[in-house]
Each structure stands twice: as C-alpha cells, then as structure tokens.
Amino acid sequence: MTSALSDQDPSRRINPAPHSTQSLDVDGERLWQTLMELAEIGGTPRGGCNRQALTELDRQGRELLIRWCEAEGLEVRFDAIGNIFARRAGREDSADPIVIGSHIDTQPTGGKYDGCFGVLAALEVIRTLNAGGIETERPIELVSWTNEEGCRFAPCMMGSGVFAGQVALEDALSRTDADGVTAGEALKAIGYVGDNTACPTRFAGYLEAHIEQGPILEDTGDTIGVVTGALGLKWFDVTITGMAAHSGSTPMHLRQDALLGATRIVEAVNRIAQSHQPDGRGTVGAFQLLPNSRNVIPGQVILSVDFRHSESEVLETMVAEFRRALDEIVGDSALGIDVTPTADYPPQHFHPECIAAVRQGALAGGYAHRDIVSGAGHDAVFIGDIAPAAMIFIPCEKGISHNEAEYATPEDITAGANVLLHATLSLAGVGE
Amino acid sequence: MTSALSDQDPSRRINPAPHSTQSLDVDGERLWQTLMELAEIGGTPRGGCNRQALTELDRQGRELLIRWCEAEGLEVRFDAIGNIFARRAGREDSADPIVIGSHIDTQPTGGKYDGCFGVLAALEVIRTLNAGGIETERPIELVSWTNEEGCRFAPCMMGSGVFAGQVALEDALSRTDADGVTAGEALKAIGYVGDNTACPTRFAGYLEAHIEQGPILEDTGDTIGVVTGALGLKWFDVTITGMAAHSGSTPMHLRQDALLGATRIVEAVNRIAQSHQPDGRGTVGAFQLLPNSRNVIPGQVILSVDFRHSESEVLETMVAEFRRALDEIVGDSALGIDVTPTADYPPQHFHPECIAAVRQGALAGGYAHRDIVSGAGHDAVFIGDIAPAAMIFIPCEKGISHNEAEYATPEDITAGANVLLHATLSLAGVGE
Numbered sequence: 001m002t003s004a005l006s007d008q009d010p011s012r013r014i015n016p017a018p019h020s021t022q023s024l025d026v027d028g029e030r031l032w033q034t035l036m037e038l039a040e041i042g043g044t045p046r047g048g049c050n051r052q053a054l055t056e057l058d059r060q061g062r063e064l065l066i067r068w069c070e071a072e073g074l075e076v077r078f079d080a081i082g083n084i085f086a087r088r089a090g091r092e093d094s095a096d097p098i099v100i101g102s103h104i105d106t107q108p109t110g111g112k113y114d115g116c117f118g119v120l121a122a123l124e125v126i127r128t129l130n131a132g133g134i135e136t137e138r139p140i141e142l143v144s145w146t147n148e149e150g151c152r153f154a155p156c157m158m159g160s161g162v163f164a165g166q167v168a169l170e171d172a173l174s175r176t177d178a179d180g181v182t183a184g185e186a187l188k189a190i191g192y193v194g195d196n197t198a199c200p201t202r203f204a205g206y207l208e209a210h211i212e213q214g215p216i217l218e219d220t221g222d223t224i225g226v227v228t229g230a231l232g233l234k235w236f237d238v239t240i241t242g243m244a245a246h247s248g249s250t251p252m253h254l255r256q257d258a259l260l261g262a263t264r265i266v267e268a269v270n271r272i273a274q275s276h277q278p279d280g281r282g283t284v285g286a287f288q289l290l291p292n293s294r295n296v297i298p299g300q301v302i303l304s305v306d307f308r309h310s311e312s313e314v315l316e317t318m319v320a321e322f323r324r325a326l327d328e329i330v331g332d333s334a335l336g337i338d339v340t341p342t343a344d345y346p347p348q349h350f351h352p353e354c355i356a357a358v359r360q361g362a363l364a365g366g367y368a369h370r371d372i373v374s375g376a377g378h379d380a381v382f383i384g385d386i387a388p389a390a391m392i393f394i395p396c397e398k399g400i401s402h403n404e405a406e407y408a409t410p411e412d413i414t415a416g417a418n419v420l421l422h423a424t425l426s427l428a429g430v431g432e
Numbered sequence: 433m434t435s436a437l438s439d440q441d442p443s444r445r446i447n448p449a450p451h452s453t454q455s456l457d458v459d460g461e462r463l464w465q466t467l468m469e470l471a472e473i474g475g476t477p478r479g480g481c482n483r484q485a486l487t488e489l490d491r492q493g494r495e496l497l498i499r500w501c502e503a504e505g506l507e508v509r510f511d512a513i514g515n516i517f518a519r520r521a522g523r524e525d526s527a528d529p530i531v532i533g534s535h536i537d538t539q540p541t542g543g544k545y546d547g548c549f550g551v552l553a554a555l556e557v558i559r560t561l562n563a564g565g566i567e568t569e570r571p572i573e574l575v576s577w578t579n580e581e582g583c584r585f586a587p588c589m590m591g592s593g594v595f596a597g598q599v600a601l602e603d604a605l606s607r608t609d610a611d612g613v614t615a616g617e618a619l620k621a622i623g624y625v626g627d628n629t630a631c632p633t634r635f636a637g638y639l640e641a642h643i644e645q646g647p648i649l650e651d652t653g654d655t656i657g658v659v660t661g662a663l664g665l666k667w668f669d670v671t672i673t674g675m676a677a678h679s680g681s682t683p684m685h686l687r688q689d690a691l692l693g694a695t696r697i698v699e700a701v702n703r704i705a706q707s708h709q710p711d712g713r714g715t716v717g718a719f720q721l722l723p724n725s726r727n728v729i730p731g732q733v734i735l736s737v738d739f740r741h742s743e744s745e746v747l748e749t750m751v752a753e754f755r756r757a758l759d760e761i762v763g764d765s766a767l768g769i770d771v772t773p774t775a776d777y778p779p780q781h782f783h784p785e786c787i788a789a790v791r792q793g794a795l796a797g798g799y800a801h802r803d804i805v806s807g808a809g810h811d812a813v814f815i816g817d818i819a820p821a822a823m824i825f826i827p828c829e830k831g832i833s834h835n836e837a838e839y840a841t842p843e844d845i846t847a848g849a850n851v852l853l854h855a856t857l858s859l860a861g862v863g864e
Contacts, residue, residue, distance in 0.1 A: 214682050215677070246645055246646060246807065246831070249645045249647075249648075249807035249808045250647060251709075251807075252709065252714075257702075257715075260699075263699060266691055267692075267695060280684070284730075285725050285728050285729065289717075292717070292718050293717050293718060294667065295715070298719070306679045308680055375681035376680045377680075
C-alpha cells in the first residue's frame with residue numbers, strides 16, 4: 001500500500017478550509033455525553049471501565065457505536081478481524097478515504113478515555129459535518145480497531161496489526177485467552193466476523209486522536225500534542241548470577257552479590273537514557289531476586305531493560321553503550337551475565353502532511369500546542385507503515401492511564417476533537 | 433545464672449592436661465561413621481538431610497542419639513522444651529558441669545553437618561574419655577538443643593532460647609507450624625516433654641563445635657576457627673515510594689522511579705559495611721518491586737536491610753550512617769521513604785577462659801587456627817548470656833550450608849573434635 005496523498009496534485013494536499021468551515025466547532029457537550037454513555041458499558045464502581053476485547057461487553061459497546069454511526073447515515077462494515085469501518089461518502093466517492101478513529105476496548109481496570117476518545121471524536125467530527133451540511137471531496141471512514149489493548153488476547157494492536165500486515169490473521173485468530181478460548185471463537189461469538197472486501201484497503205490519510213498517557217503536555221501547559229512519530233524500542237532480559245550465601249557469615253570481600261551487579265545495570269540504563277535527551281528513555285521495570293531472603297546474599301537477579309528513542313541510529317547507540325556498560329560491570333566482578341533481546345520495534349515517523357494538518361488544526365483553534373513523540377504504542381504506529389498518518393494528543397491528568405483514575409477535562413476533549421475536525425477537513429478537502 | 437568458672441580457684445581454671453591426656457586423640461573414623469549413620473534418618477537423594485524439629489524423623493534421630501549415649505553409660509534426661517542432656521559423672525560430681533553439644537534438627541534441604549557435628553563430636557569426646565578410662569573433675573553433659581533451625585516452628589534457637597530465658601516456654605510451645613500444629617503438641621507427640629528439675633541449671637562452661645557456615649577458614653586455609661563471639665545484628669524493612677508510570681510515555685525528567693532510590697540504598701548499605709571492616713556486614717537480601725512490569729516505571733520498592741558487627745558501638749554507628757544516607761537519598765528526590773526496624777540483637781562476646789581453652793586445644797593439636805567471629809546465630813549465642821561459653825569452627829566447603837551440598841572433610845571433622853576434646857578436658861579438669 002502506498003500513500004494516496006502522494007498521488008494527488010500537490011495543490012490539493014493541504015486544502016485551506018473555506019470561510020464556512022474555518023469557524024466550525026464540534027459540540028463538546030455532545031461529545032462528552034457520548035463518551036460517558038459508552039463508558040457505562042463495563043463501567044466500574046471506581047469510575048473506570050472494564051470492557052475487554054471480544055467480550056459480551058465489547059459487543060454491547062460495538063452495537064451502541066454502530067447505532068450512533070447509522071443514525072448519522074454512515075455505511076457500517078467490518079473485516080475479518082472485526083475492525084469496524086463506518087463510511088461517510090465524499091464528493092469524489094471513489095477516492096481513497098481519510099480514516100479517523102482509534103479503539104473502544106479497554107484494560108481490565110481501564111479508564112473512560114483511552115481509545116474511546118479517538119473513536120467518539122471521529123463520530124463527533126462526522127456529526128458536526130452532518131449538522132453543518134458540509135461535504136468533503138474524499139470519503140471519510142470512522143474506524144474502531146479490534147483489541148488494541150491486548151490484555152485478553154495478545155498481542156496488543158491486534159486489529160490494526162492484521163490490517164497493516166504486521167500480524168497474520170490466522171495467527172491472531174488462534175490466540176487464546178486465560179480460559180483457552182481463541183480470539184477467532186470469541187470474535188464469532190459476538191458476531192463480528194466480517195468481510196474484508198467490503199472494507200477500505202487504501203487510506204489517503206489516517207488520523208487518531210488520543211489521550212497522551214504521559215505527563216508532558218500537563219507539564220508544559222499545552223492543550224494539543226502534534227504527534228510527529230513514535231519511539232522505537234528495544235527490550236532485553238538480563239540475568240546476573242553471583243553466589244547466594246549467608247549474610248552474617250560471609251564477609252564483604254568474599255561475596256559475589258548479584259544485587260550489586262544489578263544495581264550498576266540499573267544506573268547504566270538510566271545514565272544512557274539521560275545522555276540521549278529529550279527522546280531517550282531507559283527503564284528497568286521488572287526485577288526479581290533469588291532466593292530473595294533477608295539473610296541471604298542475592299545469588300541471582302533477573303531484570304528487564306527497556307530502551308526507547310525516536311531515531312533508529314540513536315537507539316542502536318544506546319544499546320551499544322549498554323553492552324559496553326555490561327562488559328565493564330562483569331569485568332570488574334566475578335559475576336556471570338546473560339542478555340536476551342525480547343522485543344525490537346523501529347521508531348515510527350508520521351507523514352509530514354498529516355503532521356502539518358494537525359499542527360494547522362491546533363493553530364486554527366488557537367490552542368497551545370507542541371510537537372511530541374508518542375512513547376506508547378498505538379494503532380496509528382502500525383497504520384503509519386502503510387498510509388500517511390499522524391496523531392493528536394490531549395493531556396491526561398498526571399499522565400495516568402490504564403487506570404480507573406484516568407481523566408481528561410471536557411475542555412481538552414473538545415479541543416482535541418476540534419483539531420481532528422479541522423485536520424480531517426484539510427486532508428479530505430472541502431467541496432463547495 | 434552466673435559463671436561457675438569465676439567461683440573457682442584461678443589455678444584451676446585452665447588446667448593443663450597431664451601427660452596421659454595430652455596425646456589423646458578422638459577416633460575420627462568412628463565419629464565420621466556416627467555422623468553418616470545419623471544422617472540416614474531423613475537422608476535425601478541428593479546427599480543432604482531433612483529432619484525437621486519435632487517430627488517423627490526428629491524422634492528417630494533422638495532415639496538413636498540416646499541409644500549411643502546410654503551405651504556410654506550416660507544418664508539421659510530432657511527438659512520441658514525437649515532439650516536432651518546426657519551426663520557423664522565427674523570426680524566432683526556436685527560441681528557444675530561442662531556442657532558440650534549443639535542440635536540435631538535440620539533445614540528442609542539441610543546437610544549432614546550443621547548441628548549434628550557438634551552433638552556427635554561431643555559424643556566422640558565422651559567415647560574417647562571412656563575408652564581411655566579418663567575421669568574429669570567436673571561432670572560433663574552432652575546437650576542436644578531442640579529446634580535450633582526454626583524452619584518448622586519459629587523462632588530459631590528455640591530450645592536454647594527457652595533454657596537461657598530469652599524465649600518464654602509457653603510462647604515457644606504455642607507456636608504453630610504450617611498445618612496449625614503447635615510445638616507443644618508436636619513435642620508431646622514425639623514423647624519428649626521432660627522435667628526441668630532433672631536437668632542442669634548452671635553450666636561451668638559451654639562449648640559448641642560447628643561448621644563455619646561461611647567461607648573465611650577455607651579462604652585463609654585454617655583448620656580451626658577460635659570463635660571469640662557473634663556479630664550483633666540490626667534489621668530494617670525499607671519502603672521507597674515514587675510514582676508508577678508508563679516507561680515509554682514518561683520522559684526521564686518527569687519520573688519518580690522508586691528503583692533508582694532503592695539502588696542508592698543498596699549502594700549505601702554496602703559502602704557502610706565496607707567502611708567497617710573486617711567485621712562489618714551489610715546486606716540487602718529481599719527486594720520487591722511494584723508493579724514489577726517491564727514497561728512500567730517502578731512505583732514502589734520494598735527491601736530488607738541487614739547490618740551486623742561484633743561491637744555494639746560500631747553497629748550503632750553503621751545505623752546512624754545508614755539513616756543519614758537515607759536522608760540524602762530522599763532529600764535529592766521526590767521519593768517517599770519508610771523505615772521499620774524488624775530485629776535487633778546485640779553482639780555476643782564469648783568468655784575469655786573458654787576462648788583460651790579452645791585456642792589451647794588448637795595449639796595442642798598443631799592445627800592452623802585463627803580467631804573468628806560468628807556471623808550466624810547459634811545456640812551458644814543464647815547460652816553465652818548465662819554461662820561462660822565459646823565455639824569451635826571448622827571449614828565447610830565454599831561456605832555452603834543449609835543446603836544438601838553442605839560438606840566438611842573427615843580431616844577437619846576429626847580436628848574439630850580433637851579441639852573440643854582438649855578444650856573440654858581443660859575446662860572440666862583431669863583428675864588423676
């Protein structure tokens with residue numbers, strides 16, 4: 001699949017909205033009410049949402065979304081992995097569509113905003129266009145991707161991964177949940193095995209609005225993050241082996257303390273990330289001691305290492321620095337070390353014209369904004385490999401997500417939807 | 433209870449053995465065979481021993497030990513917590529006895545030597561005296577303390593703790609194992625509820641031979657450790673609290689990574705111990721991350737701290753340095769910290785005359801020896817509070833103990849028993 005945008009006359013790419021749409025605004029209150037209504041399906045006592053992929057609650061959420069789409073006159077289809085597309089015709093209806101959306105499945109203790117904001121902001125864009133009687137050159141497709149969270153069925157971003165050819169359909173359908181039910185069986189049970197031929201295969205552009213799931217916008221006081229790409233990541237499992245021994249009877253100079261080696265690794269990971277700012281990230285998140293007893297010197301530590309950066313070359317440099325640091329740590333000691341790579345995803349660079357459309361949308365709305373790189377995975381990261389794509393971030397309180405306490409203000413929700421509206425109009429073209 | 437030694441005529445305290453006992457040697461092969469025979473009760477396929485306190489196997493081990501003692505003409509009694517005493521009369525039979533022994537209970541995956549060596553070396557001393565027709569001034573009591581290991585019923589060193597008044601009898605008997613059986617019920621079930629009035633209450637001296645359970649003697653090439661005391665210890669639980677957050681979307685400068693704080697604590701504990709050598713010990717043995725997920729910045733770390741030293745004042749200094757280090761670590765960060773003391777035992781200084789008797793025994797045998805401080809707890813540490821006491825250490829391979837791989841050579845076993853023999857003769861006095 002290639003960029004449909006690049007096939008177009010350059011003069012059409014960024015299509016300044018005519019006066020009639022420049023002042024167009026979404027109905028923030030309607031969007032907020034819609035978000036709250038969807039969140040009731042799987043709503044938790046602590047204000048979050050538990051609506052995991054391909055469950056009965058997911059089915060109910062899909063039904064509600066489809067009812068809303070059909071009320072707007074959209075043509076609803078779904079594909080073989082259950083991704084839902086809802087089409088609003090364009091003036092040039094055979095042109096590749098501009099696709100907008102995200103996902104509506106949640107984590108077990110998820111919030112109301114992760115994913116749902118992007119899908120319902122897309123719905124609000126369409127409602128606003130319909131209410132204003134505005135036609136676009138290109139058709140617009142709302143999309144809701146299947147199983148972005150990956151908590152019931154691994155991997156995450158399953159629906160967009162299958163769509164983008166990163167995950168084989170048969171592989172995805174064969175994945176099982178904790179009860180041994182396959183994703184294919186679950187998809188069939190909720191009635192969402194669809195037909196790929198009824199769905200779009202080429203996107204002229206893809207835009208996804210999402211809560212940031214991080215603290216940057218809150219920290220800088222910006223309302224809109226113009227997402228220019230996503231960090232690549234490299235993950236490792238590291239095992240450091242020393243010698244377990246009695247903490248009382250073993251003098252300091254005769255110890256082989258695996259925890260001391262692990263401590264130096266934690267410091268190296270952080271030092272390396274700090275030296276590649278602003279985009280470098282280095283995290284040791286999982287850490288297990290053996291035998292993990294208060295009066296035994298740790299004989300072994302198993303820990304995870306997570307490096308991320310926006311540029312492939314820098315990510316490679318970080319890993320090279322890490323391997324040198326490990327050599328030094330082991331070289332200084334009697335410790336043994338084993339390093340196993342466990343994941344490797346390259347950085348994603350979103351499409352300049354899609355990024356520009358988002359930035360222009362933020363400027364048009366008068367919103368404080370900044371460029372930002374997504375540190376987390378999103379459906380847009382897979383879709384960005386096969387179509388021009390970009391994302392719009394809005395702040396979420398304290399950066400908290402995947403948590404019932406997740407929160408975004410109605411004002412920021414409205415702002416994000418307005419930016420999506422104007423970026424979509426810009427890419428889809430306003431036919432007068 | 434006061435030292436009976438101090439009541440004696442100084443000229444009697446270190447009683448040079450007459451020529452007839454100076455060349456006396458234990459029968460190393462007999463001792464080794466006895467050790468191996470006891471180890472068959474609860475023997476494990478991997479060559480270790482699982483004979484936990486107050487089990488049916490413990491009963492069988494006790495029966496075998498008593499059979500051996502009675503074959504030597506010893507008078508066997510046991511007290512209310514099941515400590516076994518086996519008495520060899522002295523020429524001055526009303527004098528307080530010299531008591532020698534250790535324990536025969538093991539860890540679940542214990543070895544053949546921990547404890548059993550001390551009890552059977554004591555038996556071998558008595559066998560050797562009997563075979564040589566040697567009388568001592570003072571009576572000699574072999575002792576086998578109940579439940580030194582504490583793995584089925586906490587606390588460890590239960591029998592000696594009750595005897596020394598450090599643990600209340602009722603408290604000890606009320607402790608339950610994992611199945612809810614009390615120590616009192618288990619003691620009754622194996623038939624070892626005895627009578628305190630039949631047992632000694634004052635010891636003129638107490639000697640315990642034991643494997644080192646550490647690597648020092650092996651490292652220095654010494655055969656005998658003249659144990660001058662035991663390290664005191666202070667334990668703490670430390671909780672460091674930061675903020676859990678996504679490892680991809682949270683930039684380095686906005687993190688509150690609890691693991692980074694914990695890392696600095698591990699370093700401080702080791703640095704403080706290193707600065708108080710040779711006796712300082714500092715260990716972080718238990719370490720738990722929350723949520724402990726590879727793509728989440730650690731929000732909390734709970735860790736244990738174990739400080740030990742041979743001198744109370746230095747141990748206090750180490751803790752003061754630790755508290756200052758924690759203040760610095762927290763002061764530099766947004767982390768919260770909570771410190772809870774969980775154990776506090778003062779150092780034990782063994783009795784100079786008992787120590788001298790052990791040293792003299794090592795010299796008499798021509799064994800390479802050195803003074804050593806026990807880093808682990810032993811029955812002698814409790815008994816040292818109520819009677820003159822000392823210990824004899826022999827090397828164990830790689831310092832490994834509480835492990836089926838635990839090993840001591842027949843040569844070192846014999847050497848340790850010979851030192852016990854001559855130190856016992858010295859303290860008990862040889863009547864000619």
